[in-house]
Amino acid sequence: MTEAPFDVKTLEIDGRELSARRGQTILEVARENDINIPTLCNMEGLSNVGACRLCLVEIKGSNKLLPACVATVSEGMVVSTNTERLQKHRRNILELLFAERNHVCSVCVSNGHCELQSMAQDQGLTHVRMPYRNPHLPVDASHERFTVDHNRCILCTRCVRVCGEIEGAHVWDVMGRGIDSMVITDLHEDWGKSTCTRCGKCVQVCPTGALFDKSKIGSDHPKYPDFLPYLNLMREAR
Amino acid sequence: MSSKLKLATAWLDGCSGCHMSFLDMDERLLELAELVDVVYSPVVDTKDFPDNVDIALVEGAVASVDDEKKIRKIRAHSRMLIAMGDCAITGNVPSMRNPIGPDAILDRAYFENATIQPQIPCVVVPKLLKTVKPIHEFVKVDVFLPGCPPSADTFHTALTALITGEPLDIPALTRFGA
Numbered sequence: 001m002t003e004a005p006f007d008v009k010t011l012e013i014d015g016r017e018l019s020a021r022r023g024q025t026i027l028e029v030a031r032e033n034d035i036n037i038p039t040l041c042n043m044e045g046l047s048n049v050g051a052c053r054l055c056l057v058e059i060k061g062s063n064k065l066l067p068a069c070v071a072t073v074s075e076g077m078v079v080s081t082n083t084e085r086l087q088k089h090r091r092n093i094l095e096l097l098f099a100e101r102n103h104v105c106s107v108c109v110s111n112g113h114c115e116l117q118s119m120a121q122d123q124g125l126t127h128v129r130m131p132y133r134n135p136h137l138p139v140d141a142s143h144e145r146f147t148v149d150h151n152r153c154i155l156c157t158r159c160v161r162v163c164g165e166i167e168g169a170h171v172w173d174v175m176g177r178g179i180d181s182m183v184i185t186d187l188h189e190d191w192g193k194s195t196c197t198r199c200g201k202c203v204q205v206c207p208t209g210a211l212f213d214k215s216k217i218g219s220d221h222p223k224y225p226d227f228l229p230y231l232n233l234m235r236e237a238r
Numbered sequence: 239m240s241s242k243l244k245l246a247t248a249w250l251d252g253c254s255g256c257h258m259s260f261l262d263m264d265e266r267l268l269e270l271a272e273l274v275d276v277v278y279s280p281v282v283d284t285k286d287f288p289d290n291v292d293i294a295l296v297e298g299a300v301a302s303v304d305d306e307k308k309i310r311k312i313r314a315h316s317r318m319l320i321a322m323g324d325c326a327i328t329g330n331v332p333s334m335r336n337p338i339g340p341d342a343i344l345d346r347a348y349f350e351n352a353t354i355q356p357q358i359p360c361v362v363v364p365k366l367l368k369t370v371k372p373i374h375e376f377v378k379v380d381v382f383l384p385g386c387p388p389s390a391d392t393f394h395t396a397l398t399a400l401i402t403g404e405p406l407d408i409p410a411l412t413r414f415g416a
Binding site: 120 | 330333336337382383415
């Protein structure tokens with residue numbers, strides 16, 4: 001008897017019978033089969049942290065909603081990715097993100113290239129029902145090439161992960177808890193005085209205008225995170 | 239009696255860009271004029287907001303006591319209230335003073351940067367509210383039309399749909415910051 005090369009699981013996503021390899025996440029399987037699950041903190045090439053909660057899905061037989069980016073498949077699982085309840089939660093999450101800090105799309109370097117902005121549009125958001133918090137947050141422009149505008153940060157931690165996992169510098173991290181959380185460089189030093197290697201990967205993976213290249217101020221600032229899976233592939237091949 | 243709908247447009251704390259974009263409908267304004275009478279607007283001469291308005295388009299956030307009075311009056315006299323553009327919907331640029339407050343802004347403008355007669359204007363001009371807010375924090379809004387400004391095409395498609403009762407998918411037309 002020959003052993004199967006993979007331990008294959010069969011599951012159902014949005015009414016479709018699908019097969020997956022053991023250990024795969026629901027998000028991976030959905031994407032392989034062109035089922036779109038919205039995400040903000042997930043990024044191909046980085047580890048998953050389940051921070052943004054946009055990818056929450058319903059599993060039949062469970063009251064809990066699971067983040068598809070970290071929940072792994074199991075045999076006979078029945079997953080729904082786009083129920084009314086999930087759509088409602090996703091809109092709530094996006095509204096809370098907008099209300100939490102000062103995202104003023106019209107005057108952002110990332111206007112038109114922002115994942116938060118386009119996600120809001122995709123999810124049918126036309127206004128925010130919660131009152132805006134209007135926090136007073138710093139902008140650190142001490143770095144020679146880049147700026148961090150905390151007003152526009154959604155704490156997805158992509159910068160933290162790319163800096164630690166890919167660049168290997170671990171300059172970025174998160175300080176504080178809950179609503180007071182903030183991304184920081186080194187032990188809360190100015191970015192310009194930190195041990196930053198100036199590689200710019202954090203800027204490219206940032207989904208909003210929180211991290212931007214100074215040379216692009218006031219102009220189109222598209223980001224190019226596609227280098228990541230490519231870079232990982234080349235490293236694995238070595 | 240005219241059977242046309244009564245349309246009003248109002249301008250609170252915004253830059254007038256939404257009104258400019260509205261006017262950018264160009265020759266399509268003639269089609270629109272077949273369907274509605276513009277009874278109140280910065281571009282017509284009526285001084286007081288009239289009764290029984292069918293559609294009111296409001297640009298700008300609520301930033302002063304005067305804005306608040308106006309938006310309540312507009313709501314009370316309008317059947318359908320449309321929040322026009324990001325300032326009315328999110329506070330947008332006017333709300334960027336919120337983290338530091340109106341006093342800091344007034345000091346900066348009228349004391350720190352004034353060379354002659356530094357003083358905060360208090361006659362005729364309305365008092366600023368502590369925070370600039372979207373209009374839906376004061377009154378019920380029926381339709382949200384985001385954009386900075388919403389494009390002329392957005393205005394045309396949305397108004398045509400609202401007047402004729404056709405279905406309207408706003409997120410397909412526009413977004414925050416558009």
